[in-house]
Amino acid sequence: MYPTRRGWTVAALAGVLAILAAVFARPLVLVGSAFVGAWLVAHQYRFVRDLERTIGSLSVVQSPAQTAVRTATETPVTLAATCGAETALTLEVAAGLPVGAATNDRIAVTLDPDAERADRTRAVTWPVAGRHSFESATVTATDGLFRETITVGPTPMVTVEPPRRRTIHVGKGGDRISTSYGTHDAGRSGSGIELAELREYVPGDTGKEIDWNATARHGSPYVREYEAETDRRTMVVVDHRASLATGPRGETKLEALREVAVLIAGNARRLNDPLGLVTVGDDGITEHVEMAAPTVNYGSIRRRLLELEPTPADEHRATGVSGRDRSGPADQLEGGDHATPSNNRTGSTASEAPPSTADRTSATRVSSHRGRTTPTDARRSLADLEGDDDAFARTLRPFYADRQRYRERIAEDPLYGAVHRGVTNAHGSLWTVICTDDSRRGELRETVSLARRGGNEVTVLLAPSVLYEPGGLADVERAYDGYVAFEEFRRELARMDDVTALEVGPADRLSAILEAGRSRGDRA
Numbered sequence: 001m002y003p004t005r006r007g008w009t010v011a012a013l014a015g016v017l018a019i020l021a022a023v024f025a026r027p028l029v030l031v032g033s034a035f036v037g038a039w040l041v042a043h044q045y046r047f048v049r050d051l052e053r054t055i056g057s058l059s060v061v062q063s064p065a066q067t068a069v070r071t072a073t074e075t076p077v078t079l080a081a082t083c084g085a086e087t088a089l090t091l092e093v094a095a096g097l098p099v100g101a102a103t104n105d106r107i108a109v110t111l112d113p114d115a116e117r118a119d120r121t122r123a124v125t126w127p128v129a130g131r132h133s134f135e136s137a138t139v140t141a142t143d144g145l146f147r148e149t150i151t152v153g154p155t156p157m158v159t160v161e162p163p164r165r166r167t168i169h170v171g172k173g174g175d176r177i178s179t180s181y182g183t184h185d186a187g188r189s190g191s192g193i194e195l196a197e198l199r200e201y202v203p204g205d206t207g208k209e210i211d212w213n214a215t216a217r218h219g220s221p222y223v224r225e226y227e228a229e230t231d232r233r234t235m236v237v238v239d240h241r242a243s244l245a246t247g248p249r250g251e252t253k254l255e256a257l258r259e260v261a262v263l264i265a266g267n268a269r270r271l272n273d274p275l276g277l278v279t280v281g282d283d284g285i286t287e288h289v290e291m292a293a294p295t296v297n298y299g300s301i302r303r304r305l306l307e308l309e310p311t312p313a314d315e316h317r318a319t320g321v322s323g324r325d326r327s328g329p330a331d332q333l334e335g336g337d338h339a340t341p342s343n344n345r346t347g348s349t350a351s352e353a354p355p356s357t358a359d360r361t362s363a364t365r366v367s368s369h370r371g372r373t374t375p376t377d378a379r380r381s382l383a384d385l386e387g388d389d390d391a392f393a394r395t396l397r398p399f400y401a402d403r404q405r406y407r408e409r410i411a412e413d414p415l416y417g418a419v420h421r422g423v424t425n426a427h428g429s430l431w432t433v434i435c436t437d438d439s440r441r442g443e444l445r446e447t448v449s450l451a452r453r454g455g456n457e458v459t460v461l462l463a464p465s466v467l468y469e470p471g472g473l474a475d476v477e478r479a480y481d482g483y484v485a486f487e488e489f490r491r492e493l494a495r496m497d498d499v500t501a502l503e504v505g506p507a508d509r510l511s512a513i514l515e516a517g518r519s520r521g522d523r524a
Contacts, residue, residue, distance in 0.1 A: 001048070007145035010040050040145070047146045050089055057085035060137040060153035062095050064124070068159045071129050071250075075158070079107045079137065080119035088113050089141045096135025096151070100128040100160070129162040130307050161306060168256055169507040170461070172494070173487055174514045177502065198224050232431050233291060234268045235276045235422045236261050236301070238308065239415055239436035242282055245310035246437075246468045253463035254310055256504050257435040260461055262305050264433055269294035277301045280418040281311040288421070413443040419451050430456045435504075437463040438486055445493070452498050460493055460501040462486075466513070467505035476516040483513050 003011060017033030020026065058081065065076040081093040095107035102125045109118035126132070136151035171177045198214055201221030214222035238261055244254040268275045275298060276291035287304050289297050415436060423430065432451040436444060444460070451458045466472055466482035473479055486503070493501040503510075 001044075001146055001148045004142060004145055004147050007040070010036065010145065014040065043143075043145055047089075047143050047148075050087055050143070051141055051148055053085050054083060054087040054089050054091070054141065055139070055150065055152065058083050058091070058139065058152060060093055060139065062134050062137055062153060062156055064156060064158050067157065068161065069126055070161050071126055074123040074125050076121050077101075077103075077107060077124045078119060078121040079109055080117070081109050081111055081137075081139075082117045083111055084116070086113075089143050092140045093118075094138045094140075096137050096155070097124065098132035098134055098158070100126065100130065100132045101158075102127055126158065126160040129160050130309075131303060132158050132160060134158075159303070159306065162250070162255055162259065167507040168259060168504065169510050170260060170502055170504050172490070172502060174510060176507075198222055232268075232271070233274045233276075233429065234264070234431050234433065235278065235291065236264060236433045237278045237280065237415070237419055237422060237435065238305065239280045239434075240286070240308050240310050241280065241414065242311055243437055243439045243465075244463070246465065246470075248470070251468075251506060252310070253437050253465075253468050254308065256506070257461055257463055258305050258308055260504055261433070261435050262302060265294075265298060265301050265305065269298045275301060276422065277304060278418045278422045279304065279308060280414045282414065283311070284414045285418050285421065286311075413440070413447075415440070415443055416447045416450065419447050423451055423453070423456070429454070431459070432456060433459045433461065435461045438465055438489060441489055448493055448496060448499055452496060455498060458496075458499045460499065461504050462490060462493075462501060463504050467509045473509060473512055476512060477520060479513050480517045480520070483510075484517075 014033050014036040017029055017036065021028075021030035021033060061078075061080045063078045063080070065078075069075050077095065077097070079093065079095040081091065083091065090113060091111040093109050093111065097103065097107065103122055105122050107120055107122045107124075109120050111118050134155045134157070136155055137153040138149060139152055140147060140149045142148075169176055198211065199222065201210060201215075201223050205223050209223045211222050211224035214224065238257065240254050244252065244257070246253055247255070265275060265277075267273075272294060274291050275294045277287060277289040277297075278285060279287040289301050289304070415434075419432065419434065423432065434444075434447065434451065438444070448458055448460060464483060464486040466479050466486060472482075490501045490503060493499055
């Protein structure tokens with residue numbers, strides 16, 4: 001509670017009278033000063049009592065016309081205040097608009113002592129996507145001498161969705177996919193509600209499977225089969241590390257990937273597929289929503305996706321080395337075109353002479369036939385080499401040691417750790433959707449390999465950095481070379497069993513880059 005200017009004037013008058021009484025030794029003036037002071041204290045007591053009674057009967061409601069809007073749209077917001085008690089106070093009520101809201105005029109109403117209700121509606125614009133909570137309305141009460149400010153009323157929530165992108169591209173090698181993200185068939189016939197086929201009766205079909213209407217039309221028994229109902233367990237993994245902030249305002253990597261992730265979650269709800277979510281920041285997992293029916297967790301998953309922001313890039317992360325840049329001898333062994341050294345030697349022991357060139361060629365051929373070496377193979381081979389001290393073992397030992405250290409580093413990377421946790425905790429078959437960019441190719445390669453273990457399906461939604469870099473189209477031919485390199489990486493992922501790799505980016509930029517490639521081919 002604070003005195004108003006008028007209250008300070010009265011208090012100053014009482015003080016001046018007291019000083020004059022002391023200076024001129026006038027008891028009567030001192031009595032006047034005491035009277036003014038007592039009157040001011042009594043007025044303060046009455047203000048406090050009146051304020052308690054008034055606030056107790058005051059109702060303040062802030063009501064946006066919509067609780068789900070899109071960015072840059074206007075929504076009417078109404079502030080209504082009702083006082084049910086007689087009062088001598090004047091009340092000024094101001095709406096507690098969120099920081100992410102914008103309006104040309106302040107939303108406030110004034111209740112005079114003889115007024116019971118006041119309301120005001122103003123248009124509010126929502127420029128920032130996310131969930132925005134109102135603050136409590138602010139009430140300033142005054143009787144002319146004293147003033148008090150308090151907050152009252154509910155705090156509604158408004159969800160602001162990003163603008164609907166009509167130019168977002170999801171596809172392969174510049175070709176846009178035409179299917180809806182996340183839709184799928186059961187892959188088998190059986191009991192269900194979607195008709196699969198109408199066929200003639202064969203021995204072994206049960207009587208309840210016969211379609212008697214079709215049988216009457218054709219004059220012979222017919223069986224109607226339906227598409228079997230199925231629940232595909234969907235785990236959405238969204239990377240929102242600092243690198244995902246690249247791109248123009250409102251068109252960053254994260255915003256494009258988030259939109260596709262929201263669509264996939266929506267399709268999972270429509271198909272009643274169990275749904276889970278893992279979000280990954282620079283320091284590791286930031287959100288983990290366990291797998292459950294979409295009726296249980298779709299709302300929370302959608303809200304978390306809309307609230308997702310890139311983690312801030314500090315100096316350490318900005319100067320750190322990405323998974324792609326950390327590649328050394330061990331990372332070179334990851335490529336499908338490289339033969340992995342092996343210690344398979346027929347009939348050789350540690351005490352024997354070093355193997356011949358033919359023996360080493362044979363060992364390399366065996367290793368190439370095996371394909372990529374698994375972490376277990378690397379550890380086993382490294383252990384086998386520990387006891388050998390010949391030239392062959394000394395040559396191979398550094399490669400397997402580097403590979404082992406590489407695996408340990410990858411296991412510490414945030415995206416790999418997040419997928420490991422999601423896959424480990426989810427029992428049964430799983431469809432994992434990984435939303436990320438191409439800035440950490442080594443980590444992503446290992447992450448996809450982990451996610452597809454056990455025959456699980458994996459879809460990788462990749463935001464090509466070349467489509468988002470500021471000024472990336474200034475040298476369009478250089479941008480085309482960058483896109484070609486990205487496309488080679490995307491195809492490398494797509495060649496893995498049970499893996500689908502798709503590019504996600506602005507269609508206009510991709511079209512410009514592809515046109516530059518076609519022009520180069522025409523000139524050649």
